Amino acid sequence: MLKLEARPxxxxxxxxxxxxxxxxxxxxxxxxxxxxxxxDPSLAFHAFFVKPVSxxxxxxxxxxxxxxxxxxxxxxxxxxxxxxxNIGAEGQLTMGAIAGGGVALLFQxxxxxxxxxxxxxxxxxxxxxxxxxxxxxxxxxxxxEILTSLMLVYVATLTLSLLVHxxxxxxxxxNFPQSKMFxxxxxxxxxxxxxxxxxxxxxxxxxxxxxxxxxxxxxxxFQMRVAGLAPAAANYAGISGHRTVWLGMLIxxxxxxxxxxxxxxxxxxxxxxxxxxxxxxxxxxxxxxxRLHPLGIVSASLLMSLLYLGGESAQINLAMPSAVxxxxxxxxxxxxxxxxxxxxxxxxxVRWSRRAAHA
Amino acid sequence: MPxxxxxxxxxxxxxxxxxxxxxxxxCLPRLRLSxxxxxxxxxxxxxGIDLTVLPGEIHAVLGENxxxxxxxxxxxxxxxQADAGTIIWEGIEVDIESPADARRxxxxxxxxxxxxxxxxTVVENIALAIEAGRAGPGLSARIRDVSAKYGLxxxxxxxxxxxxxxxxxxxxIVRCLLQDPRLIIMDEPTSVLTPQAVDKLFATLRRLAxxxxxxxxxxxxxxxxxxxxxxxxxxxxxRVTGECDPRKESSPSLARMMIGSDLxxxxxxxxxxxxxxxxxxxxxxxxxxxxxxxxxxxxxTVRAGEIVGIAGVSGNGQNELMAxxxxxxxxxxxxxxxxxxxxxxxxxAAQRRALGLAFVPEERLGRGAVPEMSxxxxxxxxxxxxxxxxxxxxxxxxxxxxxxxTIDAFGVKAGGADAAAQSLSGGNLQKFIVGREMRQRPxxxxxxxxxxxxxxxxxxxxxxxxxxxxxxxAAVLVxxxxxxxxxxxxxxxxxxxxxxxxxxxxxxxxxxxEIGTLMSGSAA
Numbered sequence: 001m002l003k004l005e006a007r008p009x010x011x012x013x014x015x016x017x018x019x020x021x022x023x024x025x026x027x028x029x030x031x032x033x034x035x036x037x038x039x040d041p042s043l044a045f046h047a048f049f050v051k052p053v054s055x056x057x058x059x060x061x062x063x064x065x066x067x068x069x070x071x072x073x074x075x076x077x078x079x080x081x082x083x084x085x086n087i088g089a090e091g092q093l094t095m096g097a098i099a100g101g102g103v104a105l106l107f108q109x110x111x112x113x114x115x116x117x118x119x120x121x122x123x124x125x126x127x128x129x130x131x132x133x134x135x136x137x138x139x140x141x142x143x144x145e146i147l148t149s150l151m152l153v154y155v156a157t158l159t160l161s162l163l164v165h166x167x168x169x170x171x172x173x174x175n176f177p178q179s180k181m182f183x184x185x186x187x188x189x190x191x192x193x194x195x196x197x198x199x200x201x202x203x204x205x206x207x208x209x210x211x212x213x214x215x216x217x218x219x220x221x222f223q224m225r226v227a228g229l230a231p232a233a234a235n236y237a238g239i240s241g242h243r244t245v246w247l248g249m250l251i252x253x254x255x256x257x258x259x260x261x262x263x264x265x266x267x268x269x270x271x272x273x274x275x276x277x278x279x280x281x282x283x284x285x286x287x288x289x290x291r292l293h294p295l296g297i298v299s300a301s302l303l304m305s306l307l308y309l310g311g312e313s314a315q316i317n318l319a320m321p322s323a324v325x326x327x328x329x330x331x332x333x334x335x336x337x338x339x340x341x342x343x344x345x346x347x348x349x350v351r352w353s354r355r356a357a358h359a
Numbered sequence: 360m361p362x363x364x365x366x367x368x369x370x371x372x373x374x375x376x377x378x379x380x381x382x383x384x385x386c387l388p389r390l391r392l393s394x395x396x397x398x399x400x401x402x403x404x405x406x407g408i409d410l411t412v413l414p415g416e417i418h419a420v421l422g423e424n425x426x427x428x429x430x431x432x433x434x435x436x437x438x439x440q441a442d443a444g445t446i447i448w449e450g451i452e453v454d455i456e457s458p459a460d461a462r463r464x465x466x467x468x469x470x471x472x473x474x475x476x477x478x479x480t481v482v483e484n485i486a487l488a489i490e491a492g493r494a495g496p497g498l499s500a501r502i503r504d505v506s507a508k509y510g511l512x513x514x515x516x517x518x519x520x521x522x523x524x525x526x527x528x529x530x531x532i533v534r535c536l537l538q539d540p541r542l543i544i545m546d547e548p549t550s551v552l553t554p555q556a557v558d559k560l561f562a563t564l565r566r567l568a569x570x571x572x573x574x575x576x577x578x579x580x581x582x583x584x585x586x587x588x589x590x591x592x593x594x595x596x597x598r599v600t601g602e603c604d605p606r607k608e609s610s611p612s613l614a615r616m617m618i619g620s621d622l623x624x625x626x627x628x629x630x631x632x633x634x635x636x637x638x639x640x641x642x643x644x645x646x647x648x649x650x651x652x653x654x655x656x657x658x659x660t661v662r663a664g665e666i667v668g669i670a671g672v673s674g675n676g677q678n679e680l681m682a683x684x685x686x687x688x689x690x691x692x693x694x695x696x697x698x699x700x701x702x703x704x705x706x707x708a709a710q711r712r713a714l715g716l717a718f719v720p721e722e723r724l725g726r727g728a729v730p731e732m733s734x735x736x737x738x739x740x741x742x743x744x745x746x747x748x749x750x751x752x753x754x755x756x757x758x759x760x761x762x763x764x765t766i767d768a769f770g771v772k773a774g775g776a777d778a779a780a781q782s783l784s785g786g787n788l789q790k791f792i793v794g795r796e797m798r799q800r801p802x803x804x805x806x807x808x809x810x811x812x813x814x815x816x817x818x819x820x821x822x823x824x825x826x827x828x829x830x831x832x833a834a835v836l837v838x839x840x841x842x843x844x845x846x847x848x849x850x851x852x853x854x855x856x857x858x859x860x861x862x863x864x865x866x867x868x869x870x871x872x873e874i875g876t877l878m879s880g881s882a883a
Contacts, residue, residue, distance in 0.1 A: 010731075217755075219748045222739060225732075232726040235687050236718070237740045238709025 004345040014342045019289050019296070021342075022335035023303065029331050039318055047317040048310035060195025062305050064267060068093070068259035068276070070301035071204040072283035074211045075255025077292040081215065082224035083231070084248030088134065088149030089256040090280025091156035092127040096257025097264045098160055099126025101271040104186035104264070105168060105179055115185045119261055127257015128250050130156060135249035139242040145249065153280070161273045168271060179271035188266045200262040205298075207255060212294040214251075224248065256280060277308065285333045304329065387450050389414045389542055389573045390435070395444035397430055404430035405441070406597040412542065417564060417574045419584040419605060421617055422594035423786075423814030428577050431594070432544050435575070436468045437461040449541075462490070467540035469531045469548060475519045477650050482515035485534045498537075505536050509563045520650045524674050525556040532563070542573045549583060550811075550840060553672055554875040561587050579617075579815060581610040582843070593617055618816045632850070633663035636834030637716075637803045638697040642690065644683050652676040652858045654683065659853065659860060661803070661834040666825060667863055668849035669838045670874050676858035677838050678721070681807045684836070685718040686711040699802055712741065717801030719793050721808045721838075723785060727792040730781035734773060734791060737780050738762040742799055761798070769794035770820065786813040793821050797828055804828055807838045822848050842871055854878055 027045075034044040052058050072089045079086045086092075100123035107115045133152060137143040161177070170180045188198035215221040220243075227234040227244040234241070263275050286304050290296030311325025388411045395408040404427045412418045422428045433439045435446070437455035446453055448464055455461050458468075475484050482499045499515040506513040511529045519527065528548065535543055545564075549557045564574055564587065576588055584591055585605045593601040593616045601616040642657040654676050661667045671677055682688040684696060686708035693702035698714045706714070720727045728737045738761045739747055747758045762776035769790045773783050780788055793809060806825065810818035825848055829835050838855075839845050845852055851863040854877035861877050 217752050219739075219743055219751055219753060222736070222753060226729055226740060229731050230725045230729040232722070233729045233740065236685070236708060236720055236726045238686060238707045238712060240707065240709075 003348050004341070005348045007344055007346055010343050011346075015291060018339040018343060019291065019300070019336060021339040022289070022332055025335040025339070026328060026332045029335075030328065033324075033327070037320070039320070044314065044318055044320075047313050049306060051317065052306065052309035052313045056192075057195050058309070060192050060197040061309055062302065063201055064195070064197050064305075065308050066298075066301040066305035067201045067204045068262060068279045069283050069286050069304050070298050071200075071207055071259040071262070072252075072256045072280060073286035073290060073297045073301060074208045074294060075252040076283060077287045077290070077294075077297060078211060078215060078221075078224065078251040079248030080228070080287060081292055082228040082244045082248045084245050084252075085144075085146045086131065086134070086149050086249055086252040087146050087284065088130070088151075088153045088280070089252060089283055090276060090278065091149070091153035092130045092253040092256035093260035093263075093276050093280045094153075094156040094160050095130035096123035096127035096260030097271065097275045098156075098163065098260075099123055099129075099257070100261030101179065101182075101264045102168075104182040105271075107186070108180060108183055110183070111185045113185070115183075116188065116265065119186060119265055120258065123257045123261025124254045125257070127253040127255070127260060129253070130257070131249040131253025132246075135246050138245050138249075145245070149249075157274070160271065160275065164271050164273050170270075177273050181270045182265065186265060187269060188262065196267045198262075198266045200266055203258070203262070207258070208294045208298060211251075211255075220247065256283075282308075282329060285329055285336075289332065289336055303332075307332075387414075388412060388447070389416075389449060391447040392431075392435070393445050393447070395431065395434060395441050395446070397434060397439065397441050403597050405434070407444070408594070408597075408599055410592055410599070412573045412575060414541070414573055415568050415571045416590060417568050417576055417588045419576045419578065419588035419591035420594065421579070421581075421584060421591050421613065423579070423617055423816070426594040426617075426814075427597040428594055429546070432468070432546060432575065432577060435461070435542075436466060436544060459490075462538055462540075465539065465541040466544070467535035467538055467542070468544040468546070469528070469535055470546055473527045473531050475527060475530060477520040478518060480516050480518050481513060481522075481530050484519060484530060485515075485537065488534055489537060501537060502533055506533050509533075509536065509566060510559060511563060524672055525552050528552070528560075536567075540572065542575065543567065544575045544577070546577050547579070548576075549578065549580065553878045554842065554871060555879060556672075557583070581605075581613045581815075584613070585610065595619060614815050618814065632665040633832065635660045635697075636663045636699055637661040637684070637805075637836060639684070640695060640697075642680075642683060642695050644679060644688065644690065646679050647688075652679055654679050655858045657858075657860045659836075659863065661836050663802070663834050664829060664832050665850040666829050666835040666837060666848055668845035668852045669836070669855050669860070670842055670845055670852060670878055671838075671840070671855035672878055673840055675855050677807065677855060679858070680855065680860075681718070681720065681805065681838060684805055685716070685720070712799075713744070715802035717741070717796040717799055717804050719789075719796050719804070719806040719809055721811065723788045723792060724781060728780040728788060731779060733762075733777045733779055734766065734771075734783075735759045735762040735776040737791070738765060738776075738795055740795075742795055745799060761795075765791055765794040765798055768798065769824070786817040789813050790817055790821065793824060797824060800831075801828075801833060803834045803836075805836045805838075808840065809837060810839070810841070810844060818844075842874060845874075846871065 031041045034041045053062050072093065076086055076089055100119040103119045103122045104115065130152060134145040134148040137148050138145045164179055165177045168179045170178055188200055191197045191199050191201060215225065223234065223239040224244055224247060226237065227239055227241065259279065260275065264271055268275060282304050286297060286300045290300035307325055307328045311322065311328065314320040314324055315322055390412040392408060392410040395405050397405040408431060420428050420431065430439065434441045437457045437460050440456065446455060453464065482502060485502060486498055502513065502515045506529065511533055513526065513529050513533055548560060552560060568574055578584055585608065588605050591603050591605040592599055595617065605613060639657055639659040642654055644654040646653045652675055657680065669677065683690060686706055689707060690696060690704035693704040695704040697703060698711060698716055701714055703711050703714060724730045729740065735758050739753065739758050742761055745761060747754055747761060759776045765771065766773055771791045771794065772787045783791065796804065809821050809825065813821065822844065825835055825837065837845065837849065846866065849866055851865050852869055852874060853863040854861045854874055856878060
């Protein structure tokens with residue numbers, strides 16, 4: 001008989017092994033899924049996981065999509081460590097794109113080198129503003145930030161839709177709901193020739209390093225971790241609960257806003273009704289698969305990016321439905337949560353005989 | 360592994376029929392353990408323990424924290440299973456797999472923390488906790504019978520939240536007695552009782568013993584064991600280190616068996632009280648917990664260079680008072696609490712600390728320390744003003760030095776500054792927290808249950824440290840349920856009962872009896 005037995009203390013090995021176990025289990029499910037759909041699993045896996053990254057352009061795309069994921073996830077992780085559950089990064093990303101894109105459209109004719117920094121600042125502020133609303137509601141009215149931040153996602157995407165259908169619509173755009181293309185001064189410089197990879201990647205990596213420094217080495221970061229691990233100890237030490245909520249939300253909002261402006265000033269180059277294929281939600285998975293740890297988040301963002309690319313490739317090469325991407329993401333998170341049981345418990349084989357002896 | 364016995368351990372009837380007649384069973388030990396061993400991954404909790412309990416015997420199990428008392432009791436009660444050794448119950452080898460098995464054999468246990476539903480009545484709680492066959496109509500009547508017989512007055516219809524802690528313990532004891540136990544395990548039963556309630560409990564236990572029921576009595580209170588028990592088994596580090604008749608021993612000789620060395624005696628010099636350092640005036644505060652105790656018009660002054668103690672049965676507002684003084688709960692009126700003359704009622708815990716306050720809370724894990732974090736991180740929790748932070752960033756070296764300094768100065772047994780707080784035993788973590796707070800040289804120190812659950816050696820050390828703080832000119836406020844402790848170290852004593860605080864009396868003008876009367880809330 002198998003029995004789950006509590007470990008005397010959480011296992012570090014299992015903590016790092018759990019994402020690998022989850023990834024392996026996801027592949028097994030993928031194998032079954034492809035077989036059930038009548039596809040040759042080896043061909044499908046090749047199309048899903050190898051083909052997308054077999055070219056220079058493919059590598060560029062992998063890093064390009066990983067950039068917003070790691071950026072948002074590292075910002076969310078700061079809040080999650082403090083028990084601040086910002087689920088609305090997708091909305092904060094959208095607000096960042098609106099604010100940054102607004103600056104780009106305002107200075108459409110400018111060639112100043114200041115346009116791009118101004119856009120980035122506007123994007124960060126936009127994301128922070130959108131995150132400040134749940135923070136205020138939580139600290140002022142004790143409203144759950146899980147619900148308010150999530151609901152604000154829809155407000156943000158509808159606001160963007162309103163703008164690109166109305167005030168900011170390109171008059172020469174044949175009535176398509178889209179803004180004018182940004183000027184060259186409003187676009188992030190390309191990092192790797194013949195790809196769309198831009199300098200958002202080094203910026204994101206710098207933010208990841210800063211986030212690590214903040215959480216591990218600053219007193220405020222330490223106090224946020226205390227608030228997450230032991231709320232009573234935080235109260236005992238006089239760590240302000242309000243400040244924790246504000247910091248957690250604003251850091252997440254700033255990072256998501258920066259990712260949003262990075263998208264519109266990068267691969268998209270204008271404002272569209274949809275500026276993100278769900279990066280804000282996928283980043284929640286990235287944050288947890290990466291164990292809320294900066295290095296883990298960078299690796300998990302690459303994995304998640306590969307799932308996006310693989311899903312597209314599978315659509316093109318194998319005529320598989322686009323839902324396959326979401327399915328893989330969900331499966332991965334499901335198995336991760338399941339595998340996390342082994343951090344606190346271990347499996348033990350128990351003989352039947354002892355109980356049987358009493359019968 | 361215990362060898363499964365050929366007879367089913369739960370069948371009491373069968374055992375009576377196969378057992379010996381009463382006259383012989385009086386010589387037969389009720390319970391006999393031999394070679395009981397239980398190892399956890401990090402520690403051997405029980406190492407070849409032998410223990411024999413005779414019918415009608417009150418048998419003390421004595422030992423420091425972490426000596427293995429609790430593990431041994433859990434093995435007897437079937438909560439955990441031993442790795443090796445045998446359990447012989449009334450002459451028959453048994454295998455106790457679960458508390459239900461233990462109850463079927465006739466073993467009952469009264470726990471230290473009562474698992475009762477606050478909103479249900481006494482009879483409902485008991486019906487939930489005993490076997491289905493024993494519940495049912497007539498239960499209320501049987502509760503009345505048993506409680507009257509053993510001097511444990513209890514109204515079966517009262518909801519639990521209206522009962523005092525002593526009454527709640529009665530519910531647990533009555534529940535246990537309803538199952539006709541022949542061995543009762545009592546885990547630190549007096550820690551929540553007034554001295555008068557302790558006397559009543561002892562009368563009940565003596566009566567049970569006289570009727571042939573055996574009692575295993577776990578405690579670290581040496582005086583009680585000497586007054587009550589017929590025999591004592593002393594454990595140290597998982598092994599039996601001695602057996603004795605506690606009635607023929609002195610407290611120091613018992614302590615020596617328990618810790619392996621003599622107890623240090625605190626030096627208590629005359630206090631030189633100075634200016635008022637902590638002044639509480641007319642503090643009234645509604646409890647946030649519906650079953651908590653609201654504070655009502657509390658006034659208190661603690662002067663520099665004195666220790667004021669607050670006695671009281673737990674649950675009479677101590678937690679609420681501590682949270683209000685530490686700043687974990689703020690007050691509406693700033694003048695309610697003054698620290699060194701500064702109105703502090705509207706300041707949070709960190710701001711009050713900045714004024715010179717330090718606080719040792721009752722709960723160590725999760726409040727006084729973050730369980731998952733290292734001792735170095737836990738030093739940073741409250742001591743960050745001690746030069747551990749520069750420009751908002753942690754000075755890792757200074758932080759570790761502070762933790763190591765605290766470990767060394769207070770003799771904390773830990774695997775260094777990187778050991779997680781939860782890896783320490785309760786007593787060692789308490790020493791670390793006390794040390795962390797004291798090394799900040801506070802002008803006002805508040806300590807809640809500073810030696811609760813701490814072994815006698817560490818407790819003596821903590822008391823001495825509190826006296827040293829006082830002699831260094833700090834104002835010290837100690838809340839404790841242990842009257843002996845308060846009488847040992849305090850210069851003045853007040854009693855909290857039902858959220859009201861009595862006047863502080865100089866120690867030499869009061870007595871244990873007077874304080875005990877005040878604790879029961881019967882006099883103002």
